[in-house]
Amino acid sequence: MAGKGGVVRGRGLDEQGRCAHYQSELDVIANRCATCGQWWACFQCHREQADHPFGRMPLDVPAARCGSCGWEMDYDEYSRIEKCGGCGHPFNPGCSAHAPLYFKLQ
Ligand SMILES: [Zn+2]
Ligand SMILES: [Zn+2]
Numbered sequence: 001m002a003g004k005g006g007v008v009r010g011r012g013l014d015e016q017g018r019c020a021h022y023q024s025e026l027d028v029i030a031n032r033c034a035t036c037g038q039w040w041a042c043f044q045c046h047r048e049q050a051d052h053p054f055g056r057m058p059l060d061v062p063a064a065r066c067g068s069c070g071w072e073m074d075y076d077e078y079s080r081i082e083k084c085g086g087c088g089h090p091f092n093p094g095c096s097a098h099a100p101l102y103f104k105l106q
């Protein structure tokens with residue numbers, strides 16, 4: 001999948017960045033790995049296709065991206081909003097449970 005800011009990687013991607021693991025209307029967020037610098041649809045895609053653990057990002061680096069429009073967010077912004085600041089697409093509130101996998105929260 002191509003979009004603003006580069007390609008999103010993963011398995012079974014649709015044009016908004018949903019993958020084989022997360023397919024609801026709301027699951028459009030991609031996250032960037034600090035180790036390989038690539039955008040990924042989810043940590044399970046990364047586990048299947050990368051040869052290293054997911055590199056968690058500092059909180060002030062834009063490392064979450066809307067698959068609908070390409071809007072990029074750091075953790076501070078992403079954790080405060082329920083829909084995209086660029087296109088208004090709603091995000092999955094359940095994603096926040098996975099934030100420690102993607103960001104250096106401790
Ligand atoms: Zn990686
Ligand atoms: Zn996935």
Ligand SMILES: [Zn+2]
Binds near residue numbers: 069070084088
């Ligand atoms: Zn958007």
